[in-house]
Amino acid sequence: MLIAITGATGFIGKRFMELAAEGGHRFVVLARRDPKAPGQVRFLSWSAETRLDAEAMKGVEAVVHLAGEPVAQRWSPEVKKHILQSRVEGTRSIVDAIDLAKGAVKVFVCASAVGYYGSRGDETLAESSAPGTGYLPDVCVAWEAEADKATRLGVRVAKLRIAMVLGCEGGALKTMETPFKLGVGGVLASGDQWMPWIHLDDMARLILYALENQQVSGVLNATSPNPVRNRDFTRIYASVLHRPAILPVPAFALRMLYGEMAQIILANQRVVPEAARKFGFVFQFPDLTMALRQIYPKRLCSKTVSAVVT
Numbered sequence: 001m002l003i004a005i006t007g008a009t010g011f012i013g014k015r016f017m018e019l020a021a022e023g024g025h026r027f028v029v030l031a032r033r034d035p036k037a038p039g040q041v042r043f044l045s046w047s048a049e050t051r052l053d054a055e056a057m058k059g060v061e062a063v064v065h066l067a068g069e070p071v072a073q074r075w076s077p078e079v080k081k082h083i084l085q086s087r088v089e090g091t092r093s094i095v096d097a098i099d100l101a102k103g104a105v106k107v108f109v110c111a112s113a114v115g116y117y118g119s120r121g122d123e124t125l126a127e128s129s130a131p132g133t134g135y136l137p138d139v140c141v142a143w144e145a146e147a148d149k150a151t152r153l154g155v156r157v158a159k160l161r162i163a164m165v166l167g168c169e170g171g172a173l174k175t176m177e178t179p180f181k182l183g184v185g186g187v188l189a190s191g192d193q194w195m196p197w198i199h200l201d202d203m204a205r206l207i208l209y210a211l212e213n214q215q216v217s218g219v220l221n222a223t224s225p226n227p228v229r230n231r232d233f234t235r236i237y238a239s240v241l242h243r244p245a246i247l248p249v250p251a252f253a254l255r256m257l258y259g260e261m262a263q264i265i266l267a268n269q270r271v272v273p274e275a276a277r278k279f280g281f282v283f284q285f286p287d288l289t290m291a292l293r294q295i296y297p298k299r300l301c302s303k304t305v306s307a308v309v310t
């Protein structure tokens, strides 16, 4: 099918496009720059403020919307405004274009984040759990509300509350890798906090699954069935990299380094993929050790660090 996609240049978008293109899908890429990606048949210059015309969705049957200002940066008031606006206005722009397509678009898969739940201790968080309070839950609630407007147009909508995505090419591991490989990684704060995570390939497969399976709609937690505490994540990550992890990082140091954004790193979120399992999705990497071993078979992801440690 012809899929319109935003976020094609991003960590998740790139992997998703590779996977979907292998399966014969083709893309209309909506982005700020032309990625000339696999399977791309058309490029449209797009940012969150763009008002698309009826031609934009010509021939398009499905839309995948991943674009958004990166959250993993220091949150100045300006950055917080961009994080919110890029998601709310961006989703509105896409839903307006779906509306103009007058029934041609059948399915809309929209990113959201486990940030929806806030920090909740040991509580098990399924899709029906209430949102948390604070900046990030508010952003996710507003983002999902815009996506829901497509439901009123008769479109099948799947909203993916994405957890920390694990892969070599980007995301959290790209930041964590260097200190761990240098043997200066360690437990964050108390280490008790639950960390939901998902392997990049499962993330890409889940987007494709949501597109291709009629029964999938509503909210799906995009997270492996086995969230781990930070203490266990640290131990497993260090052991897969064959490095020690003995230097704990206190919460105050993270707050000094990252400001308000540190709340993402310190969040306690025991999120489980109840809906994905109910809809029949099978995780290829349900176990963290298995996932990290696939990501780091023998080679080291980052060239700079491999030069230091080999």
Ligand SMILES: NC(=O)c1ccc[n+]([C@@H]2O[C@H](COP(=O)([O-])OP(=O)(O)OC[C@H]3O[C@@H](n4cnc5c(N)ncnc54)[C@H](OP(=O)(O)O)[C@@H]3O)[C@@H](O)[C@H]2O)c1
Residues within 6 Å of the ligand: 006, 007, 008, 009, 010, 011, 012, 013, 031, 032, 033, 046, 047, 048, 066, 067, 068, 069, 070, 071, 082, 086, 090, 111, 112, 113, 114, 162, 163, 164, 165, 166, 170, 171, 172
């Ligand atoms: N990766 C994770 O662990 C994770 C976890 C939870 C939720 N998510 C969500 O999943 C989505 C995709 O994540 P990702 O890791 O692939 O993100 P990413 O690598 O940061 O890529 C973000 C994409 O959004 C576009 N973008 C950034 N700022 C934009 C703006 N102001 N207006 C329009 N487009 C903009 C970028 O396009 P340009 O090339 O034009 O910059 C890029 O294609 C994001 O919404 C993210 O919040 C990701």
